[in-house]
Amino acid sequence: MTTSAPLSPDAFARGLAGIVAGRTAISSLEGDLRYRGYAIEPLARAGDFEEVAFLLLHGELPTRAERDAFAARVSAAARALEPAVIEALARLATACPSATPMDALRTGVSMLGQIERDALPGSREALLTQAERLLGQVPALLAVWCDLAAGRPVGPWPDGPLAAALLQRLTGRTPPADHVQIFGTTLVLYAEHEFNASTFTARTIVSTGSDMHSGITGAIGALKGPLHGGANEQVLEVLAAIGSAERAEAWLAEQFAAKRVVMGFGHRVYKDGDVRAKLLGTMCRAMTGGDPGAEALEQLAERVESLMLDRKQLKPNLDWPAARVYHALGLPVAVFTPIFVVARMSGWTAHIIEQIGDNRLIRPLSLYCGPAARDYVPIAAR
Numbered sequence: 001m002t003t004s005a006p007l008s009p010d011a012f013a014r015g016l017a018g019i020v021a022g023r024t025a026i027s028s029l030e031g032d033l034r035y036r037g038y039a040i041e042p043l044a045r046a047g048d049f050e051e052v053a054f055l056l057l058h059g060e061l062p063t064r065a066e067r068d069a070f071a072a073r074v075s076a077a078a079r080a081l082e083p084a085v086i087e088a089l090a091r092l093a094t095a096c097p098s099a100t101p102m103d104a105l106r107t108g109v110s111m112l113g114q115i116e117r118d119a120l121p122g123s124r125e126a127l128l129t130q131a132e133r134l135l136g137q138v139p140a141l142l143a144v145w146c147d148l149a150a151g152r153p154v155g156p157w158p159d160g161p162l163a164a165a166l167l168q169r170l171t172g173r174t175p176p177a178d179h180v181q182i183f184g185t186t187l188v189l190y191a192e193h194e195f196n197a198s199t200f201t202a203r204t205i206v207s208t209g210s211d212m213h214s215g216i217t218g219a220i221g222a223l224k225g226p227l228h229g230g231a232n233e234q235v236l237e238v239l240a241a242i243g244s245a246e247r248a249e250a251w252l253a254e255q256f257a258a259k260r261v262v263m264g265f266g267h268r269v270y271k272d273g274d275v276r277a278k279l280l281g282t283m284c285r286a287m288t289g290g291d292p293g294a295e296a297l298e299q300l301a302e303r304v305e306s307l308m309l310d311r312k313q314l315k316p317n318l319d320w321p322a323a324r325v326y327h328a329l330g331l332p333v334a335v336f337t338p339i340f341v342v343a344r345m346s347g348w349t350a351h352i353i354e355q356i357g358d359n360r361l362i363r364p365l366s367l368y369c370g371p372a373a374r375d376y377v378p379i380a381a382r
Ligand code: COA
Pocket: 015, 226, 227, 228, 229, 231, 260, 261, 262, 263, 264, 265, 266, 267, 268, 269, 312, 314, 317, 318, 319
């Protein structure tokens, strides 16, 4: 008995490219990038992550009072990380010295799910509370992991906006206002991007009736890959491997000959350049001007950009300038993708709530390409 008619090979899109897999009211890439209808440029220039996270979760920009109350709840969650999770991460740091901050976040969120599920039912209000708590807990987890991995005592979560607090925890210094501003801009730019691989993973997981923390745990795993969020860490390795603008041409030729992709370039949706990369690239050059070391890196980046455009007609994506900004802020490479997690937590949780609010199981079809029908041979006769 067959369950459906054979599929036409034309029905198949490799990597789901170009397939509309659902509806969302959270962000749009049609024409330009907008969060809940607002163009990305002014949101990014304001650089207020809490404002954007509120917008993504609640659908409207907050008033000052709403924003401050939201930020206070997120900050309270960051300060009140469950000791059981810290203890578990401490054991992980000792037992697995090779564990990365991304491993620690995935494990930590999974543990938080165990604790949160005991306390909260699954209503929309409860989901919003879980989302707000995750927005604070995850950057705190990252900071705790960095302390543990370095063998330091776990420090307290500082007061103030999330961008300033996280930057302070990760660098060990009170950051100047211009550093907080551009770091906040990167969080806003990384916050949301409709049906990217990790968001789609999260939506698929909760479409089965599973819980928010399972969706986020899966999303972190999806983001980790170098074709998605992991690219921002690899960008710095690319720049380090090339070393200088003079070596760029030969280095790229080697990559092309070996059919290797160059991290930080290309995008599944933006075929004529990523608006976020353009915006942050300009800010990065303005920020690093006057510092000879950083200027040399910018010259190298510009050379790579022009060669990629000339040889491959490819433009940079957001990870290309974001990696340089994080490097200029004095952040270690191992926290680049985890910072993306901190920011995208806002988009992921908004999508999970949207999916649960209007759910239908996500279950696509596949085009069979295996052996033709054949008869089973009992094991004794093989
Ligand atoms: N470097 C070199 N070549 C690249 C490339 C890159 N960064 N990105 C795409 N290409 C090539 C592809 O190999 C392909 O070549 P082919 O036609 O000879 O096979 C061609 O350009 C078209 O690729 P496309 O179909 O547009 O890519 P995709 O939509 O399947 O993949 C990415 C999109 C993002 C996965 C891909 O561009 C990539 O791997 N980029 C590097 C990783 C990265 O920066 N990821 C972060 C994304 S925000």
